[in-house]
Amino acid sequence: MTRSKSDKHPEASARRGFLRTSLLGGLAALTAGRSQAEPAPLPVPPWTHHPGAGVGSAPYGQPSSFEKQVIRRFLPWMRATRESSVSFTPLADLHGIITPSGLHFERHHAGVPAIDPAQHLLVIHGLVEQPLKFTLQDLLRYPAVSRVHFIECAGNGALEQRGAQLNKVQYTHGMISSSEWTGVPLRLLLGESGLRKGARWLLAEGADAAAMARSFPLDKALDDALIAYAQNGEMLRPEQGYPLRLVLPGWEGVANVKWLRRIEVGERPWEMREETATYTDLLPSGKARQYTFIQEAKSVITSPSPERPLPGKGAQVIKGLAWSGEGKVKRVDVSFDGGRNWRTARLTGPVLDKSLTRFEIDWDWNGREALLQSRAIDETGYVQPSYRELRAVRGTASMYHNNAIQTWLVHADGEVENVQLG
Ligand SMILES: Nc1nc2c(c(=O)[nH]1)N[C@H]1C(S)=C(S)[C@@H](COP(=O)(O)O)O[C@H]1N2
Ligand SMILES: [Mo]
Numbered sequence: 001m002t003r004s005k006s007d008k009h010p011e012a013s014a015r016r017g018f019l020r021t022s023l024l025g026g027l028a029a030l031t032a033g034r035s036q037a038e039p040a041p042l043p044v045p046p047w048t049h050h051p052g053a054g055v056g057s058a059p060y061g062q063p064s065s066f067e068k069q070v071i072r073r074f075l076p077w078m079r080a081t082r083e084s085s086v087s088f089t090p091l092a093d094l095h096g097i098i099t100p101s102g103l104h105f106e107r108h109h110a111g112v113p114a115i116d117p118a119q120h121l122l123v124i125h126g127l128v129e130q131p132l133k134f135t136l137q138d139l140l141r142y143p144a145v146s147r148v149h150f151i152e153c154a155g156n157g158a159l160e161q162r163g164a165q166l167n168k169v170q171y172t173h174g175m176i177s178s179s180e181w182t183g184v185p186l187r188l189l190l191g192e193s194g195l196r197k198g199a200r201w202l203l204a205e206g207a208d209a210a211a212m213a214r215s216f217p218l219d220k221a222l223d224d225a226l227i228a229y230a231q232n233g234e235m236l237r238p239e240q241g242y243p244l245r246l247v248l249p250g251w252e253g254v255a256n257v258k259w260l261r262r263i264e265v266g267e268r269p270w271e272m273r274e275e276t277a278t279y280t281d282l283l284p285s286g287k288a289r290q291y292t293f294i295q296e297a298k299s300v301i302t303s304p305s306p307e308r309p310l311p312g313k314g315a316q317v318i319k320g321l322a323w324s325g326e327g328k329v330k331r332v333d334v335s336f337d338g339g340r341n342w343r344t345a346r347l348t349g350p351v352l353d354k355s356l357t358r359f360e361i362d363w364d365w366n367g368r369e370a371l372l373q374s375r376a377i378d379e380t381g382y383v384q385p386s387y388r389e390l391r392a393v394r395g396t397a398s399m400y401h402n403n404a405i406q407t408w409l410v411h412a413d414g415e416v417e418n419v420q421l422g
Helices: 011-029 136-140 158-162 169-173 186-193 218-223 387-394
Strands: 122-126 132-134 145-152 176-185 201-206 213-217 226-231 245-247 260-266 298-303 314-323 329-335 346-348 357-365 370-378 407-410 416-420
Touching (some): 122 186, 132 136, 169 298, 176 186, 186 218, 186 226, 201 218, 245 260, 298 329, 298 370, 314 370, 329 346
Antiparallel strands (some): 122 132, 145 176, 176 226, 201 213, 226 245, 298 314, 314 357, 370 407, 407 416
């Protein structure tokens, strides 16, 4: 079993402090999550004595000031500059299947451009009958569709391929978020431009300083690709690609080009930097897999997790997230003994195509060490692999597309640790 090297990690001591306080607080409430009520009348708390803040005191609302710890976090040692880095979604703090826009993970290759939508254009050209250009205002005149989809970086969990490394679910799995995206189906715009003979692949390019560009096949463009301008009911956040982003549902994050300004139609892929030098999977044979677009079925238990220790023995509700880039999640199994026995979890909330899906399962914890795992099965019948199964196919040099089963070691004191079973 390999363990996360938490002691080398700057977060580790903060984590221990957090554990101590939450254990003390949790033990009083005991295991059932409730405690005996005081007899009436209730004391009158300070906030009941005077009126609160008036309308207009928060023209754009913020979460409660008691939720200040629920933030995106990044690892300063992870990349050379912040402009070319990643921030992680606090999965253990979230509920339901929508990630609040301000907590959507970020991955930028050259920072977040401040784009004036009045000056931004999207151009469709190449092997088309009629090249077209669109402003944001033009696109707003088209019929809109809204769909809930996750975006997951292909590098989510990349470090864990070398054994358990990071001791927070925010860092092991937090390069995934899910939003309701609104925009125009790319199919509609290609219908207007028309396609010339030989059209097979498209190139999407961003207006950021990286001019990040990725190739994708025409089939996906005609299937469910979306030119999105809105996210969770408002215009896209700058970090998510304001004013326009390509959404390729279920496909690796990098293919979802932000700050989209150009779509070229061609015969074959362009072999850009982010599809050759990076985002390819080096196999044991020495060959690299390329254009491995789909984020295959995956799941993780978010509570308990290293940042959500168990409050005490007895009745628990284990909670987590599952997803598949191939379609809907069909089933999630949970093991309490490192994968020897499995029980089927409840899927709670909506089960949508290529979207985060919630699961829960009840557990009566006897207070002894346990190895918690979850595994997702999608509607194609695909089963999330163990690390052993994944490495048998991919070897140990491949970084991307780590969808292996996560193991949490629950200690007798309720503390939870990231481990991998050999
Ligand atoms: N133009 C552009 N698009 C981009 C990127 C970028 O740096 N520039 N990063 C990509 C990567 S690697 C990922 S994982 C996703 C991240 O999307 P998010 O920042 O909205 O979470 O955007 C992709 N699209
Ligand atoms: Mo990514």
